[in-house]
Amino acid sequence: GIAAPAKIMKNWSPGSHGGTFGGNPVCCAAAIATIEVIKQGKLLRNASRMGSYMKKALEKLRIKYPVIKDVRGIGLMIGVDFKEAALVSQIMNYCLKHGLILIPTGGGGTVMRFVPPLIVNKAQIDQALKIFERALSNV
Numbered sequence: 001g002i003a004a005p006a007k008i009m010k011n012w013s014p015g016s017h018g019g020t021f022g023g024n025p026v027c028c029a030a031a032i033a034t035i036e037v038i039k040q041g042k043l044l045r046n047a048s049r050m051g052s053y054m055k056k057a058l059e060k061l062r063i064k065y066p067v068i069k070d071v072r073g074i075g076l077m078i079g080v081d082f083k084e085a086a087l088v089s090q091i092m093n094y095c096l097k098h099g100l101i102l103i104p105t106g107g108g109g110t111v112m113r114f115v116p117p118l119i120v121n122k123a124q125i126d127q128a129l130k131i132f133e134r135a136l137s138n139v
Contacts, residue, residue: 043118051075054125065136078114085109096136
């Protein structure tokens, strides 16, 4: 909705004050198709199972490597919080060189975010965790 004084609104013809976020048939069809793919592929269930698997493995790494302060998240969006921000860029660079893209986040730059696709499988998570652990042991 748009609100403005009548003096301003009387100069606008109906429909001339639309927004760029309005739905249109193509976007609506794409949204419906996306929801169908998510449902048919049982991707929410996969996100829950694989996210739980990955989070448990990252918790084990937190115990093994005291530079990790916390592991948190839900589903496949998991943050690994480090005690020092400097470690995040070192680990991220190592991972990138070895084929794993991680995203830094957090106010202090101490969090590294894992955000794999909804279709990720156990073998892919294991590969990512292997690269991540090598990074931890090399910095």
